[in-house]
Amino acid sequence: MPPAVVDFVLQHLPALQVVVPMVAAPLCLMLSRGALAGGLALIVALLCFAMSLLLLHQVVTGGPISYALGGWPPPIGIEYRVDTMNAFVLVIVAATSALVLPFARKSVRGEIEPSKQALFYTVFTLCLCGLLGVTITGDAFNIFVFLEISSLSTYVLVAMGARRDRRALTASYTYLIMGTIGATFYVIGLGLLYQATGTLNLEDLAVRLAPLGELTSVRAGFAFIMVGLGLKLAMFPLHAWLPNAYTYAPSVVSIFLAATSTKVAVYVLLRFMFTVFGYDFPVVELSLATVFVPLALAAMFIASTVAVFQTDLKRLLAYSSVAQIGYMILGFSMASVTGLTATIVHMFNHAAMKAVLFMVAGAVVYRVGSTAVASFAGLGRQMPWTMAAFVIGGLSLIGVPLTVGFISKWYLILGALETGDWLIAIAIVASSLIAVMYVWRVVEIAYLTPAPADRKPVREAPLSMLLPMWALALICIYFGTDAQFTATIGTNVAQDLLDGIGSNGIGSNDIGSNDIGSNAVGDGPAADLPASEGVIQ
Amino acid sequence: MCSSVSASPTLDFILGHYNYWLVIVLMMVGLYVVVSRGNMVKKLVGLNMFQVSVFLFYISVGKVRGGTAPIYVADPDAVYSNPLTSVLILTAIVVGVATLAVGLSLVIRIQAAYGTVEEDDVQAADAGRDASPRAGGGAA
Secondary structure (H helix, E strand, O other): OOHHHHHHHHHOHHHHHHHHHHHHHHHHHHHOOHHHHHHHHHHHHHHHHHHHHHHHHHHHHHOOEEEEHHHOOOOOOOEEEEOHHHHHHHHHHHHHHHHHHHHHHHHHHHHOOHHHHHHHHHHHHHHHHHHHHHHHEOEHHHHHHHHHHHHHHHHHHHHHHHHOOOHHHHHHHHHHHHHHHHHHHHHHHHHHHHHHHOOOEHHHHHHHHHHHOOOHHHHHHHHHHHHHHHHHOOOHHHOOHHHHHHHHOOHHHHHHHHHHHHHHHHHHHHHHHHHHHOOOOHHHHHHHHHHHHHHHHHHHHHHHHHHHOOOEHHHHHHHHHHHHHHHHHHHHHOOOHHHHHHHHHHHHHHHHHHHHHHHHHHHHHHHOOOOEHHHHOOHHHHOHHHHHHHHHHHHHHHOOOOOHHHHHHHHHHHHHHHOOOHHHHHHHHHHHHHHHHHHHHHHHHHHHOOOOOOOOOOOOOOHHHHHHHHHHHHHHHHHHHOOHHHHHHHHHHHHHHHHOOHHHOOOOOOOOOOOOOHHHHOOHHHHHHHHHHHHHO | OOOOOOOOHHHHHHHHOHHHHHHHHHHHHHHHHHHHOOEHHHHHHHHHHHHHHHHHHHHHHHOOOOOEOOOOOOOOOOOEOOHHHHHHHHHHHHHHHHHHHHHHHHHHHHHHHHOOOEHHHHHHHHOOOOOOOOOOOOOO
16 A cells, blocks of 8 residues: 555544544445345454554554544544554444454344345444444444434444344334433433533543532433433443343344444443543442442342343343343442453453354354253264353353453452452352352353254354454463453553543643644545445446 | 522522433333333334433534624624534434434344343243353354
């Protein structure tokens, strides 16, 4: 590539990260053949992954990037702001999509009607675009728009499970109602904040909100935003949509959603709680101790216990997700560097382990046709590689040493001990024991119960499924033995979040200095990419 | 605005914020319909009311008393209403319409699959089913 092009790409990386999947989505639709659309979606996912890694590298070495969309400087224009935290989340989202799509090739062929496969990839790419957009943008209303792009495509993706079971339709409908209420709550909260501050830029909000802690409308805004996001991330009492949506969605969708969408919502919650409001903000501290800690503990115990009694693997994993979100909430509720590190690290770790486990479920659907726990009988011998991956994922879920789950719980327990909360530390260990029960149930049936005699012998999952599954399983082990990468990032992010941006007078240092002048042609990527569309066709 | 009508500060507060009261009433009515109705189309109607109340809220936040529409006029002393909230709501309306479209198409699919759009009937129809998605449909 000529250096001018490389320069251009590097310059506009934040915009390209979102624009590439956005432009690719309609192209997938035009390709109209499932295999072609899947190929394009895979290329896009790989590109996004590469871009997110580049962004993470740029941010880690050169500090936060501020990109003025369309060349309009913030706070008037929409700002894309990348720092270590959202670059890390971008990597999680993009990496998951790049690993899920190779897996999807066979799984989608098995579960989605041929005429709808291109549509599936279209909506999938759109969902990816939404999730990346939520993560990268520095504008509060833009978050809402991208959140709804990702949510609306998620509803459609979940409903595509209707070919296997009509309950996917009702699951999707419930999700739509709950998700829209959540998004609308977020908008109400944002309206109250806008009314008090007159700005929508997150950095600018942080600066202007700092002296307004006593204002009732601002406090109400905080509450609305937290409840809205709580609905989106399936925080414990607001999780009712999640088990059905994950159970009846097509396997690929369950993998993708479980690994990414709740993480992105947790990211937005952290962004608001620590960057926009800041830990010193009067209501934040109060809500952490009185609302988030009890709800996190309730999630860990109640959802885990419910998971033990499930007869379907995907539903079991869904309840386990609700419990694991509890760990993430518990982490940041401690409001210490260690606790926040636990949350950030667990976002990555949980994405990896849940993706493995849902991939196992997808492979079993492909070969056996059911995810009922009972149908796992004998699969330990018949699908040895798949079940070995399940064991690794399950051990991570429990938090056994040498797996990623251990690292998360290690930081959580350290955080709890730092604040002297012995009870919370004990609760973390105790809830992990419940995880042992639900993981063991499946392992026991898979390895110790002989296969039913009337079932045709089951073959091992195809290679295109095993490779992504094992790539993730190895990630679970690698980052469990050498957690330096994730822990360093986690600690840095936690430090940044707790230092608070409002207090160092942001708005003066980064913004406007590096990018805006050169981005006078900032609408370049948006204007140029449609032109290259014609070339691809 | 109502100080001439009444001297009571409480009444002033209530009347002076009448737009917010309307928003709150509309919001609660919408949310109540979503929660209380079993008919899936009516639920969507409630959801839409809920969203519309937020649109009104934003627009009344942006209104400047005595301000004109935010269109450039030659008069340097002209007072404009804040255009930003209206623009935001334009986007939110699009989102709302898209949500309604997806919701209604789901209802159509549910009607085709179940023969009803009443939530209770749908639940009753699925009551006897196994928790797992129908076995055997996978690799076919």
